[in-house]
Amino acid sequence: MNKQKATLLLADGTIFHGTLIGKPGTNGGEICFNTGMTGYQEIYTDPSYTGQIVVSTTSHIGNYGVIEDEVESDSPTIAGIVVNSFSEIHSRLDASGSLQDYLASHNITGIADIDTRKLVRHLRSQGAMNAIISSEYEGDLAGLKAELNMVPDMNGLELSSKVCTKEPYFFGDENSQIRVACLDFGIKKNILRNLADRGVYCKVFPAKTSIEELSAWNPSGYFLSNGPGDPAVMDYAVSTTKSILDTGLPVFGICLGHQVLAEACGVSTYKMHHGHRGLNHPIKNILTGKSEITSQNHGFVVKKEDVENNKELVITHVHLNDGTIAGIKLKNKPAFSVQYHPESSPGPHDSRYLFDDFVSLMTKN
Numbered sequence: 364m365n366k367q368k369a370t371l372l373l374a375d376g377t378i379f380h381g382t383l384i385g386k387p388g389t390n391g392g393e394i395c396f397n398t399g400m401t402g403y404q405e406i407y408t409d410p411s412y413t414g415q416i417v418v419s420t421t422s423h424i425g426n427y428g429v430i431e432d433e434v435e436s437d438s439p440t441i442a443g444i445v446v447n448s449f450s451e452i453h454s455r456l457d458a459s460g461s462l463q464d465y466l467a468s469h470n471i472t473g474i475a476d477i478d479t480r481k482l483v484r485h486l487r488s489q490g491a492m493n494a495i496i497s498s499e500y501e502g503d504l505a506g507l508k509a510e511l512n513m514v515p516d517m518n519g520l521e522l523s524s525k526v527c528t529k530e531p532y533f534f535g536d537e538n539s540q541i542r543v544a545c546l547d548f549g550i551k552k553n554i555l556r557n558l559a560d561r562g563v564y565c566k567v568f569p570a571k572t573s574i575e576e577l578s579a580w581n582p583s584g585y586f587l588s589n590g591p592g593d594p595a596v597m598d599y600a601v602s603t604t605k606s607i608l609d610t611g612l613p614v615f616g617i618c619l620g621h622q623v624l625a626e627a628c629g630v631s632t633y634k635m636h637h638g639h640r641g642l643n644h645p646i647k648n649i650l651t652g653k654s655e656i657t658s659q660n661h662g663f664v665v666k667k668e669d670v671e672n673n674k675e676l677v678i679t680h681v682h683l684n685d686g687t688i689a690g691i692k693l694k695n696k697p698a699f700s701v702q703y704h705p706e707s708s709p710g711p712h713d714s715r716y717l718f719d720d721f722v723s724l725m726t727k728n
């Protein structure tokens with residue numbers, strides 16, 4: 364492994380010096396942190412992190428290598444990674460390779476030997492901001508700053524149409540009676556696995572597919588996927604979702620899909636101070652009174668007052684750390700959504716019942 368130096372520069376001028384990992388180069392994005400202790404490969408391949416530099420608070424990264432199939436998309440689209448201790452060697456019987464080779468072959472630049480505890484405390488107090496990782500600007504701070512200034516702001520950024528599938532594709536058993544049209548805003552594979560495991564045949568459509576094309580497939584229900592970017596600028600998705608709701612068929616939304624469903628009902632979204640990213644976020648299901656430990660990854664959230672004042676919507680789940688809205692459903696339509704990740708991968712399986720709920724809405728229909 365190379366021992367080249369690398370620099371991490373934050374938009375507020377804070378600098379960290381470390382060691383290059385992955386591919387040599389320069390790359391910027393919004394810096395965010397995930398507190399999960401495991402699952403780095405699933406996190407790095409989650410398309411919702413497109414345009415973001417992911418800091419892991421767990422200190423050992425790379426130690427169990429990578430496995431070809433344990434991915435949430437075909438290729439990582441993250442803007443970089445920041446870790447404390449990067450393992451050059453991996454021990455796991457069925458690993459198909461090292462994380463170093465995986466990152467390098469997918470053009471991901473990262474930085475290791477960073478005091479991630481200090482960095483995360485800084486981000487937690489200062490909030491989300493852009494940053495840049497580089498192995499090329501050693502001693503040229505002005506040059507690096509100029510590169511950082513070119514990184515777009517996550518606020519107002521539309522990314523789903525860039526990461527979604529270009530052509531529709533199928534997932535699951537084609538003989539199944541339950542057919543779900545999935546609107547791909549940056550869908551994680553484990554959502555499709557969870558649907559297929561419950562006997563659902565999925566057709567995954569590009570983010571900008573029209574309602575005519577979606578409904579022509581004659582689905583039993585619609586799924587609105589997770590994905591990167593700012594939901595407030597996804598007018599096309601909000602308008603398609605309004606038409607989807609008009610069909611009266613069951614609808615399930617996860618994360619970005621939840622935000623889009625809320626917007627289709629007139630609720631606005633806003634950017635959080637530093638977001639929720641980790642595997643142990645506590646959620647309360649208001650309808651059952653039970654709590655769930657959940658996997659989360661979001662930087663935007665729906666506005667609480669808008670949901671409370673909305674006559675069409677019921678709050679179904681709340682985040683127990685900060686009281687933000689974590690789930691909603693429509694009063695008069697079989698449509699619901701959650702801000703977190705019932706498919707997890709990585710993370711606990713407490714919320715998998717939501718997929719069962721979606722399937723029973725469709726079988727009832």
Ligand SMILES: NC(=O)CC[C@H](N)C(=O)O
Pocket residue numbers: 411588589590591592593594617618619620660661662663664
């Ligand atoms: N995982 C997601 O779907 C993320 C949704 C959205 N991009 C956010 O950050 O809030």
